[in-house]
Amino acid sequence: MYRTLIASGLLALLLVIPAQAQSDTGDIVETAIEAKGFNTLVKAVQAADLVETLKGEGPFTVFAPTDKAFAALPDGTLESLLKPENKDQLRAILTYHVVSGEVTAEEVVGMDQAMTVQGQPLGIMVQDGTVYLQGKNKAQVVTTDIQTSNGVIHVIDTVLLPPAEEDSGDMGGDSDGR
Template identity: 65%
Template sequence: MKMLLTLAAAMAVAAPTFACDTCGCKDAKHDKAHTAGEAHQHDIVDTAVEAEGFSTLVAAVKAAGLVETLKGDGPFTVFAPTDKAFEKLPSGTLQSLLKPENKDKLTSILTYHVVPGKVMASDVVNVDSAETVNGKQLDVKVQGDTVMVGDAKVVKTDIECTNGVIHVIDSVLLP
């Protein structure tokens, strides 16, 4: 348990800024609702839209036609790359992927970031791989206080949504 607390503290560093401590949305009143024990009301897509640092991911999800899917019942676990993660891609890659003729490739990449079910940080540290929605295996490694999913470092965990959970990562995963 001590390792999980240390791990969670280490992952909280360098993650996108959120106003609501529980779900990540920018609505400070919403944070007070959580404190009062009220249920979270944002799905995965709405949470990403409300949070700072995910505009590229949101644009990619829209371009791939995955908005309705990720607003669905789920539950889903999304390893969400930040805007800075997308900036690490080679020049021109993102622009190419966002073109309509590359929708299938973009969809394959985005669904590689999604695992069926709700996998919390305490669960992630006990597995060495997970099958993604696109059918490929995603390696999971715990190295001290660092959790790696594929080649990406998990920088914030357990952003709970009505239809799953988001874990923030620092790189885009490529299947």
């Protein structure tokens, strides 16, 4: 009887601990805030009124530029984008960093492109074992598979800019439509 009680108690602990660990995982916005290094991204998401979207059910895949990536933008660019009158342009840039669905690093390396929430494809290339994303400019994926309660974050070193509408056609290769 004593063994059964101990076994039942251990089983209950094993079931509760993973549930608690999973519930401790924040959503994309909370994870970005806690991770540090994404202060500018969080500020931009707030200015673009995308917080509720990125806290939503998802799942989402976010290619998240670091504070250093935002600092590398030409002088005045970030300040201009954060102005209320430029919210649509800021939203277009930020949603170009988001793919609907949870796409892990293992899946990313097998793709030529992914359809962004912004509506244009994001090119994906693997060169010498390093993953690069291609829009109007190029970004390197520097950290992968940061799990959140509503998706996954991959850290990139550059703020991606969507290609001009006329440039957004076929990026080459097949796509799985994400």
